[in-house]
Amino acid sequence: MKIAVVIGSLRKESVNRAVFEQYAEFNKDVFQFEEFAIGDMPLYNQDIQAPDFIQQRAQAIADCDGVLIFSPEYNYSVPGVLKNALDWWSRAEPQPFAGKPTAIIGASPGAIGTARMQYHLRQVGVFLNMRLLNKPEVMIGGAYDKVIEGKIVDDGTVEFLQTHAESFKQFIES
Numbered sequence: 001m002k003i004a005v006v007i008g009s010l011r012k013e014s015v016n017r018a019v020f021e022q023y024a025e026f027n028k029d030v031f032q033f034e035e036f037a038i039g040d041m042p043l044y045n046q047d048i049q050a051p052d053f054i055q056q057r058a059q060a061i062a063d064c065d066g067v068l069i070f071s072p073e074y075n076y077s078v079p080g081v082l083k084n085a086l087d088w089w090s091r092a093e094p095q096p097f098a099g100k101p102t103a104i105i106g107a108s109p110g111a112i113g114t115a116r117m118q119y120h121l122r123q124v125g126v127f128l129n130m131r132l133l134n135k136p137e138v139m140i141g142g143a144y145d146k147v148i149e150g151k152i153v154d155d156g157t158v159e160f161l162q163t164h165a166e167s168f169k170q171f172i173e174s
């Protein structure tokens with residue numbers, strides 16, 4: 001299964017990127033992951049046409065079997081860079097998220113592990129007609145104690161991510 005990955009953090013030491021890398025490593029026999037960069041996109045402006053590379057990425061996402069979004073929570077919501085990318089892709093033809101099996105995973109040092117971001121992102125997903133996996137919800141709180149030097153050191157988190165991967169696979173197949 002080909003999975004498009006979007007990461008809502010641009011920083012090198014991102015715990016969300018680390019969670020993605022571990023998830024990809026654990027599930028490399030099941031999923032083939034392709035990350036779609038968002039940091040090089042201009043700010044959305046309805047007056048300008050999408051640059052070709054944005055349209056090409058939209059087409060490549062549309063060709064995948066599913067989408068996985070790994071993202072932090074910024075100021076109780078979706079990071080601007082991620083929302084900017086979704087705004088660009090939402091106007092692409094084909095709109096790559098329409099009907100696409102999509103799952104959200106988030107990690108934060110706080111107690112509720114990106115819950116507020118995830119529910120805002122789900123609201124955006126309604127307009128984009130994403131087919132969102134409801135459960136399990138993966139909200140990794142206390143992430144600075146669970147992800148150290150790019151590795152998940154908490155067994156419960158690893159197990160939960162594997163439960164998620166199995167559910168996501170079944171969701172795509174259903």
Ligand SMILES: Cc1cc2nc3c(=O)[nH]c(=O)nc-3n(C[C@H](O)[C@H](O)[C@H](O)COP(=O)(O)O)c2cc1C
Nearest residue numbers: 009011014015016017072073074075076108109110
């Ligand atoms: C602008 C900004 C806003 C933030 N707002 C929140 C927030 O609302 N909730 C939260 O749990 N953490 C918040 N944080 C802390 C992030 O969760 C933390 O920096 C996290 O490591 C970011 O994810 P990353 O490591 O994948 O880049 C914020 C950080 C920044 C820079």
